[in-house]
Amino acid sequence: MxxxxxxxxxxxxxxxxxxxxxxxxxxxxxxxxxxxxxxxxxxxxxxxxxxxxxxxxxxxxxxxxxxxxxxxxxxxxxxxxxxxxxxxxxLAACFVLPVDDSLEGIFDAVKNAALIHKSGGGTGFSFSRLRAKNCRVGSTGGVASGPVSFMKIFNTATEQVKQGGTRRGANMAILRVDHPDILEFIGCKEDNEALNNFNISVGVTDAFMQAVRQGEAYDLIDPRNGEPRGSLDARTVYETLIHQAWFNGDPGIVFLDRINRDNPTPEIGEIESTNxxxxxxxxxxxxxxxxxxxxxxxxxxxxxxxxxxxxxxxxxxxxxxxxxxxxxxxxxxxxxxxxxxxxxxxxxxxxxxxxxxxxxxxxxxxxxxxxxxxxxxxxxxxxxxxxxxxxxxxxxxxxxxxxxxxxxxxxxxxxxxxxxxxxxxxxxxxSIIAGCSSGIEPVFALSFVRRVMDGDELVEVNPLFEATARARGFYSDELMARIAKVGTIAHMEEIPEDVRAVFVTAHDVSPEWHIRMQAAFQNHTDNAVSKTVNLPRQASEDEVRDIYDMAFDLCCKGVTIYRDGSKENQVLSVSDAK
Ligand code: ADP
Structure with missing residues (x-):
């Protein structure tokens, strides 16, 4: 060269x-x-x-x-x-590993994930094939400890490997909504630290969504033989999922049937997880x-x-x-x-x-x-x-x-x-390297305070906003500092109305627009779309339900919501890890 x-x-x-x-x-x-x-x-x-x-x-x-x-x-x-x-x-960022229902299968996956994390890749797993908690283990006469318990092993391995790698490993765990341990899974991140190296998502089926809408029960399925093993009221499960997501953002939701409608190679296998x-x-x-x-x-x-x-x-x-x-x-x-x-x-x-x-x-x-x-x-x-x-x-x-x-x-x-x-x-x-807004997300702030090394605080202004503010004659250091505090310019009358309409941030955008935007991109994307729907701290569980319903109806492949402040107690999150 x-x-x-x-x-x-x-x-x-x-x-x-x-x-x-x-x-x-x-x-x-x-x-x-x-x-x-x-x-x-x-x-x-x-x-x-x-x-x-x-x-x-x-x-x-x-x-x-x-x-x-x-x-x-x-x-x-x-x-x-x-x-x-x-x-x-x-060179790849995304992997999905199988987790088979055997001790060998589980520990092979732990080992393979460690190798991938060492190289900076992220791993997704479906834990749906593991037999439920308290099922018999044939060879020993004991009982199985179930998906959530095994996830903790993956979490600990990730924690240790990250010490030596360039970036902390990131994991996704997906459990099908018809797995017998689904309720334990939905609540498994309530104690925020236990599975801090995992994002979790419930793999929802069309049959489940239909059961929710009709107020019916749905069957839980034993992963070992595909036979029904009890049932749950679909609305109760949906409400529990919504409550937990409202509480601290986890779990997310993925629409498995929608994802598999776009699976280009169904003869080779079914898609059970994402990165x-x-x-x-x-x-x-x-x-x-x-x-x-x-x-x-x-x-x-x-x-x-x-x-x-x-x-x-x-x-x-x-x-x-x-x-x-x-x-x-x-x-x-x-x-x-x-x-x-x-x-x-x-x-x-x-x-x-x-x-x-x-x-x-x-x-x-x-x-x-x-x-x-x-x-x-x-x-x-x-x-x-x-x-x-x-x-x-x-x-x-x-x-x-x-x-x-x-x-x-x-x-x-x-x-x-x-x-x-x-x-x-x-x-x-x-996006930091390229100096642009990330993915398809609205910007998080037009102006924010960055702490620099000697403890000083520096107000950093979005360059496009700064250029407009200067061109339109309303730039001042005082105003930029105030915007950093308030977080939005929506109600600042000293800023021209047309500028306020254009320079919106994630919190000025209502959930409906977040989802409509995600759906618009999904319509033209072979795989899926990374998008977070931001909610104010005071948002209700009903709002979360509306978002999930809308995402399903608009054919999104999944949804992630984040209610302001709801992860405050979480020690680490994926974005901290970079
Ligand atoms: P980047 O900007 O660093 O290229 P993205 O934020 O676009 O990464 O994330 C893309 C994918 O990269 C994630 O979905 C995940 O699979 C993987 N990834 C991101 N962060 C991490 C991390 N800390 N450890 C392992 N994998 C990661």
Missing amino acids: KESGMLKISDNTRTVLERRYLKKDPAGNLEETPEELFQRVASCIAEAEGYYEDGLDPSEVAEAFYRVMTEFKFLPNSPTLMNAGNDLGQ PCGEQPLLPMEACNLGSVNLSRCVAVQGGKTRVDYEALKETVWLAVRFLDDTIEMSRYPLAAIDEMVKGNRKIGLGVMGFADLLFMMGIPYNSDEAVALAEKVMGFVQAEAHEASRHLAVSRGAFPNIDKSVFKGDEARAYRNATCTTIAPTGTL
């Missing part, structure tokens, strides 16, 4: 890169610069081009990858930035590389108005699909079974970040029909182009090997290189 000049990056970007991404020697001294990081990643991934007979010139492709990353138009998920070209070489943040449903032993296009960098200004630059977006999406497909070749997966599954389906998950910034730039309120329409249009475009790019790759590289066991079998128009192409990730750290 050609030498490139010094990168222009912000202090925040530099700090994050230095802390977690740049190579260090054993004494902790930095061994590379940010430029070298992106060169390392670009060259490593582009090496895959050399594996194909009619692959492109790896050094030219490396140049293009370097450019798109350093312009912060596209970034791959954190493990790729951390590990590409390094000894570890494990830790919920955006990536996967088969057991499957992994996926994610990547995100920064929408705020794919814009053009015309006559003083900002618009989406669809040409630039298309170019970025095509390059990103190539990048993610190449990543599959270059990643060293921690298990042969994972390698085989990944290379059979070749799932990738391209998504977007900086959507809230884009809306600020275009002067569109997040909570408006216009924003929802833009979401449909932009993501529809990203999805269509990603599919086209994947089809194009299939022409020279071949379709994904399992295509004949997939829903695309015999369909010329959908002969893809990748069984799935799109996913909306949270982009917790990526």
Whole structure:
């Protein structure tokens, strides 16, 4: 690769890169610069081009990858930035591991999760196959301790492994709503510390939702033989789930039947779980590389108005699909079974970040029909182009090997290189590196206080808001400090009304708009969408129920809610871990 000049990056970007991404020697001294990081990643991934007979010139492709990353138009998920070209070489963020109903099965999963966490990946598990608490254990005459009890072992293992890794492991546990231990599972995070390395979600079925609506009981199923084993009143379970989510955000809910309607390879297996943040449903032993296009960098200004630059977006999406497909070749997966599954389906998950910034730039309120329409249009475009790019790759590289066991079998128009192409990730750290709003979320604050090292407090203002405030003549340090305290400008009359309408934050957006936005993106996403519905502290359980009902009706694949302050006692959360 050609030498490139010094990168222009912000202090925040530099700090994050230095802390977690740049190579260090054993004494902790930095061994590379940010430029070298992106060169390392670009060259490593582009090496895959050399594996194909009619692959492109790896050094030219490396140049293009370097450019798109350093312009912060596209970034791959954190493990790729951390590990590409390094000894570890494990590049995927998302894994799902099977947990079979045997001691060997359970401890194999614990071990495999430890290997994945060491490499910076997150793991999801369905515990639905484990026999219920107090069931007989044939070989010993004893009784089983049930899914929740085994989850604690995974939690402890995660806790220990994180001491040595670059980032704390993250886990998702899913239990089907018809598992006999469902009520224990729903309450298992009430004592916040017991399972602090887990996000948990209840896997809800359409039959269950129907039973809720009709006020009926539903059968619990013994996972060992599929036979009914008692029943519960669906509304009671739903209310308990809602209460717990209202109380501290856990569990979330995933709609398993909806997820499996989009399963591209049902012949290979049923989808039982997602990755830790919920955006990536996967088969057991499957992994996926994610990547995100920064929408705020794919814009053009015309006559003083900002618009989406669809040409630039298309170019970025095509390059990103190539990048993610190449990543599959270059990643060293921690298990042969994972390698085989990944290379059979070749799932990738391209998504977007900086959507809230884009809306600020275009002067569109997040909570408006216009924003929802833009979401449909932009993501529809990203999805269509990603599919086209994947089809194009299939022409020279071949379709994904399992295509004949997939829903695309015999369909010329959908002969893809990748069984799935799109996913909306949270982009917790990526968005800091790219300097944009995260994923498709509204911004959390327009102005906030950052504590710096010597105990001083610094007011940090959203750059797009600051530019508008200065241009419209209402900027003052005093006002910015006040906004940091109040958290919203909705009622500040000294700010022009049109600015107040556009510059909304997560808490100004009502739950309905959060869900409508999630649904709009889901309509054009192969995998799932990471989205949190923010609620004020005083929100009621009824509001949570309305959100769940609406998410189900609008065909979302799951929901996560967060009521302000409800996790205050939690020692650690996924976002702290980054
Ligand atoms: P990033 O911005 O660091 O690339 P995201 O916030 O987009 O990551 O999260 C994407 C996925 O990466 C998560 O759903 C999860 O699978 C994995 N992940 C995120 N944080 C962690 C963590 N601390 N440990 C392990 N895996 C993680």
